[in-house]
Amino acid sequence: MEQYILKTDKLTKIFGSHKTSDSISINVRKGAIYGLIGRNGAGKTTLMKMITGLSNPTSGSYSVKGYSGTELKNARRFVGSLIEAPGLYPDMTAFQNLKCKCLQCGIKDDERIMEVLSLVGLSGTGKKKTAKFSYGMKQRLGIAMSLIDRPELLVLDEPLNGLDPQGIHEFREMLLNLNQNGITLIISSHILDELAKIATDYGIIHKGRLVEETTAEELLARCESKVIIRTSGSEKAANILDRTSIRNFTVHDGTIEIHGHIDETGRINSALVSAGIVVDEIYVKSESLEDHYLRLTGGNES
Amino acid sequence: MTGLTKMYCYRMFRQKSLYIIWAITVVMILLNLQMIEQRTFSTLLCKSGTLVTMLSPLFTAIIFSADHSSGFIKNYAGSVSDKTVIIAARAVIILIQNLLSCCVVVISGLLLTRSIGDTKIAVVYTMCMLLAGLGCSFAVMLITDLFRKTVPALILTLAIGTGILCELISTITAFATDGDIIIKNYLLTGMFQIFGETQSSSDAVKVVLISVIYIAAALTASVFSIKKRDVI
Incomplete structure (x- = not known):
């Protein structure tokens, strides 16, 4: 058939x-x-x-x-x-x-x-x-x-x-x-x-x-998942992450987006808190269909 | 094709314009009756026969341009096995509509005059009226499919059916050729008009031949157009 x-x-x-x-x-x-x-x-x-x-x-x-x-x-x-x-x-x-x-x-x-x-x-x-x-x-x-x-x-x-x-x-x-x-x-x-x-x-x-x-x-x-961290000490947090061998991340406006590593949120949180960084929010965000589509097609490209 | 024909029939008999056109036809026949001296059917027919060539194409334009303007054609054009059957079904409807329109003219004419007059003229003229109506209707079917918009199709239809287009082309070519070429003798509406005035057998033959050419050319072009062009 x-x-x-x-x-x-x-x-x-x-x-x-x-x-x-x-x-x-x-x-x-x-x-x-x-x-x-x-x-x-x-x-x-x-x-x-x-x-x-x-x-x-x-x-x-x-x-x-x-x-x-x-x-x-x-x-x-x-x-x-x-x-x-x-x-x-x-x-x-x-x-x-x-x-x-x-x-x-x-x-x-x-x-x-x-x-x-x-x-x-x-x-x-x-x-x-x-x-x-x-x-x-x-x-x-x-x-x-x-x-x-x-x-x-x-x-x-x-x-x-x-x-x-x-x-x-x-x-x-x-x-x-x-x-x-x-x-x-x-x-x-x-x-x-x-x-x-x-x-x-x-x-x-x-x-x-x-x-x-x-x-x-x-x-x-396939939809990419990310770890989102909101903290007021994002610059310091970035240095800590770098030392913990997490390098694939972006920082903007007090928010850090780590690509992948979604199973390591506990370790990441622990590392940041141990360094005296106040973590306001940490969670895993999965890419929606819309995000995936925009990523594939170039986002706001006219 | 049977299904499409039934669909068009169902639509045709629910169109108010069909009955309005027939009503206009009867009114025009009544008016024409006042203008003829010899009140016989054959004399009346020679005065009123152009009604079918004028009004039938108008109905053709209305019913088939609605398919495109409403978008209803999307519902069936993609599902037919061969798009040629759409033209075949339309041809059947045009034939039915023209036959019925001729019947309206004949019946109302006979009822009003109660005297057939010259039987040979009446029969030949009725046949020419039907063929000329078909010729113009098929030409309009092609125009409707080419333009796909109601307004330009209707304007051209009126120009064809009322003979305006014929007169316009005749004037232009006569001017350009110093009167050497009279296009009116070769266009369907012009020839039909001439036949109505002369009632000669050679003119009747010309009407029949030119009608058949119009029908064949329009059908061929319509089939080519519907197969090659996108539906929407």
Whole structure:
């Protein structure tokens, strides 16, 4: 059985002289929640458009469920997507928009429409036209549209944008539920903390290139941990640390950051206190997904 | 393709613009009836037939530009096995819409005049009306896909359907060639107008041939465009 539901091989997209995606090769495991991370203009949406058939790659290839090239047409119906803003007819109701999609997919049963509307919390919209929907409601309907044909792979581009905290929480629960029911998810998001709560795999894209692809477990292991010491005698403390063979540290504004040595906090504290240094605070800080991402992509680089 | 066609049909019959266009058609027929001396169906048809060539493309522009302006095309264009079926489905809808529009003209004309007049003229003109409507509609389908924005598509559609574009091009080329080339004789809306005035069999043949060329060229270009260009 195919382990990966989606594999891309050096997918490239060039607009004029600008390479939006540059030889991107990702592997999405079946059943995973794959977080695609990158800043605005990194190439996430372009990649998603290519794998959902909305954009033609300039070069490279990809396969869905093992189908590639001309055989991709056999796999298209297994992919649902919500790319950028939801595409909805403004003069139609939620039901009618979904009915259009059902007719296109060959789904005859209106029960499926009611089921999906209920799943996304829009079953009470009645005759309200989508032009009058709030942004959150449109997002939900967009998700419903992508779910109607029971996809095995769901590609969501910034689905949490514009949602309030309650909406984000409900959305997250819905995505986890979908994943537990066997749907593989590819999600791009700027809200890294939210992504970190659900993603099992990550692909970090920067300036059109894939800089890292990893699982959540590997990322956790790789994320750098530091010992943080707050003291008013930071200069003296630095000398003490140097004498105790701890050299990989930085000092600024009364705070010392020691890279690694997270199992030696007792020894470090003892050495400092013995030297008469008042330690206000000492703790271990693990690098968050955001910190890791910023470190990989150059932080505040424009 | 069946699914897409059903989807477009579902959408078409829920568009208010479809029924507004038909209502305008009937009103224009009523008005035209007041302006003709011989109140027969064939005479009325020669006066009113351009309504279909003007209004059907307008509907085409409205329904298909909405796919792009609303973004709904994202929901299905990526999941079809071959993007050519999108053009095929649209072609079927254009055919259905033009057939129905012609029926509106014929039925309302017959009901109002109660006299068919010259049967041969009526039949030939109805056929030319349908083909010219299809030709202009397919051309507009291509324009809609190329521009992907409602306003420019509608402006060009109105220019085509009302014959303004035809007159403009004719004036420019006549000026440039000192009247040697009359482009109106070669453009669909111009030829259809000429046929309405002369009702000659050779003019009818020209309308049919040029309509078929418009349809074939628009379909070919549309298929090429949808396969080569990104959907969004």
